[in-house]
Amino acid sequence: MPDFEALETELESKDANAFVHVGDRFDDSLRYLTGFSGPDRHYAFVYDGEAILCAPRLFCEQARKEFSGTVVNASDQTATTAGERAAELVSGTVLVPQEIPHDAAVWLEKADCTLESTDVVERMRVQKTETEIERIRAAQEAAQSGMARAETVLASAEIEGESLRWDGKSLTTEGLRRETNAAMAREGASDDRNTVIGAGKSCADLHFTGTAPIKRGETVLLDLSPRGPEGYYGDLSRTFVVDSEGGWERRAYIAAERAQDAAFDALSEGAGTVANTVHEETAAEIGAYGFRPDGMPGFSHSVGHGVGMSLHEAPSLRENRELEKGAVISVEPGVYDPEKGGVRIEDLVVVRENGFENLTDYPRSLVPTVRD
């Protein structure tokens, strides 16, 4: 559970009595606020100087173990829905995230509360504590175990003509994904259905999850974003080619490597660096290698985003604002061509007072090596 200083300040500055949010276990802000891994139905969080969780029936025990504030049991309230239960506890001006479920907002309004939306939780989430950073590092280590497994499979695949065989079968992106996810599960992390593995042309479709056979000489792009037991994500991408003949993918790989180094250079001053200068330095380096720096074919996305309790959160490296110390961001330049394939290299770093710390410890190489 975070300290609620920023929430306290927000309540004071908006002259509000309470903050309320409602959602289920898939709401990352709620999980950040409560530490409660929760049920798949709505529950309510209330902050009015005291942190309160209106726990659903059958989940009070779990809430008491995971949440260090006050747990209100369903049987102690007359209201039944999460929004109505929160409304029983508050009055006057109430701050809510704009995405609070509509029925909860309606319950609060029926109880004569005046709602005002706030993004204070998104802002609180940017600066990670050292505990949060350790959880992200652990998730990144799980991603590294998955990557090592995938790289080992690629390095030990047999080449038969244009095809790859492994473990007596044709090697497919689906087969590689299963091996990778199993390796992350063994480290206690969930793949969270985020394991993107593209091969050849499908690498250029950024979120495509295919099942196709992997061929000799084509780019294999792996983007792993496992989630650890307390809900924090890792995020790691590497690109390999089995039996590369050089050409496009080698040029693209060198451009991505140099672009990542340019991003690291831009981050070397640490907190206070303007986010979009990191993006611009990266894009310029990709442009210097003859690839389009701002679209397809070329580099078509932002160089990075915040990672924490959500896989994508603030800050974006496209924003014209200073990076805060403790922000955890991905650094992921890529070069894509729908006719040729795609290359991306992604590390996860934390912005420090006078520099940055790379939370990733995984080699960069286009040629796969046996690693486990």
Next chain:
Amino acid sequence: MPDFEALETELESKDANAFVHVGDRFDDSLRYLTGFSGPDRHYAFVYDGEAILCAPRLFCEQARKEFSGTVVNASDQTATTAGERAAELVSGTVLVPQEIPHDAAVWLEKADCTLESTDVVERMRVQKTETEIERIRAAQEAAQSGMARAETVLASAEIEGESLRWDGKSLTTEGLRRETNAAMAREGASDDRNTVIGAGKSCADLHFTGTAPIKRGETVLLDLSPRGPEGYYGDLSRTFVVDSEGGWERRAYIAAERAQDAAFDALSEGAGTVANTVHEETAAEIGAYGFRPDGMPGFSHSVGHGVGMSLHEAPSLRENRELEKGAVISVEPGVYDPEKGGVRIEDLVVVRENGFENLTDYPRSLVPTVRD
């Protein structure tokens, strides 16, 4: 993508022009409606006779592959947020799920739409198509692979005094969970962080996910709910005791087995069976074995719930209404005692016209056996 007949009928009966929902990849109703595995930010679905998905930037390619309706690209709209984008496409009376994000509801109201809430999607989701049933069966098979792995580990653990050792280490619920999750990953399913493994007294805390060493003679309760690639869940529970001395856990196990058989008997007439009679028959059987049928210590939860695109969905077996054909439900009697442990046996079945089909093929036994 489902056929939209029920949505069409709902629009007609409420004299509405359109249905709108907004959410992210974690919204199961949206995924059911669209097949889109989506991003972790909000997107909009609109139905006005035509099914429309307002896809976020960078996700149009993926949306076109996964969604068979019309994909509207962000660059073809002036609006930017998902709710505002939906509001550009509709007018008049618009049906929305009650949990639609509040900001989306506000955008629709600003565009002079009159909102009316509907539970039509929850109702549509109850009767599964054969395609959905096959996806649930595949997820249940992944759960069975995970269970076989866990059971094998328990059966092959070495007993040292009161402790269990496996693979050179003390066997813990966390270690067992990792093995189980890796086995499900190898089958292409994600554990989805749902793998509940209790040992001894923690079995009585229904959703507790511990990391404690597993001891000889205590109940080990595994509840596995993996999610398959298209988003459908399996749900399987078994309970084992290594080197049981009989007594409480054996009585509880026999009660749970007989109670599950009683539930199957109650379901044998198929569609039209009143849901809560299944619960009552099950509870009565647990009572006949001398355990409390409606609370702790004893049987403290419902005998089952719907399973599909959500792990918990309609129908509940506590409702006083007839089961529909094609409903997929868990059948999971349990007996718990915070001083002794907990036992649960859970299969997943589909309600058929004149009976039911068990989607589970996994033995029931308190004594673990090597299975892989």
